[in-house]
Amino acid sequence: MSERPGAPVIVVMGVSGSGKSTVGARLAAALDVEYAEGDDFHPAANIAKMAAGTPLDDADRAPWLDAVAAWLAQHADQGGVVSCSALKRIYRERLRAAAPDTYFLHLAAPKDELARRMTGRSGHFMPSSLLDSQLAALEPLAADEHGRTADATLAPDDLVTATMAALART
Template sequence: MPAREGAPVIVVMGVSGSGKSTVGARLADVLGVEYAEGDDFHPAANVAKMAAGTPLDDADRAPWLDAVAAWLAEHTEQGGVVSCSALKRGYRDQLRAGVFEAFFVHLAAPRTELARRMTGRRGHFMPPSLLDSQLAALEPLAADENGVTIDATRTPEDLVTDAVAALG
């Protein structure tokens, strides 16, 4: 897919604990565009379900992905960065529906590192017990998808540098 001209529209994706929020906010700051936290688009029922330790299914995710896709579409001119797990190709297709040129930055890390991060954070609704369900659902970026996979075990600054370089 061709790269966008002008301000980029970026989805920082990956499973819980990969650093989406940290990297997404810093990337938006470096690029001078708005950042949106994907978790903020979840309906209260989704948050409650995850907080109770129950994985979301495709039906749960559909309205959330629609809301994230709408945000992306609203930012096609000025650019923007949103964090969103975007675990499956079909979910990314749903996000691309309004913004074909969306660029995906997949933050990937070993399960042990993800679990360590999730166990150490406070105040987040997503329990570490849901990590395996996310990893099972994850479909890495395919060669024909506009994006890059980055080793998320490095510093947020390095990840942002790699993401900016991948944008071209």
């Protein structure tokens, strides 16, 4: 991976099961920039809380969002892709405060598809019982926010291709 001056910083956002990690890693590879898994920025207490089936609140998310924001700021010049649920606009504004040109790719899918994906995966701390709380907290990407919403039921490579085309138009 090379440093790419002028490459975008991108947050692949959405609820659990939307494909953030898969699409994020592939998008970073296509852009030849670094990828970071947003879950890796969570404090241990957050992981334990979610694993126990308790939703995070805004106070729980604050240090995590600050860590993701710091990563975005560090990559603002050379580009990078990070997965991060970024469920609420205030969370996205917090991330944009650190890296104002951040582009958000919101992966959206029907609840039954998200539940199917979450139930079918192994080794992840997030139980499918938290899906409803995430959907309740979700504020979809607004028209005035820098980014786009994509159909997460599409193949990951198709999502990457469409996102690359959208980035070329910005």
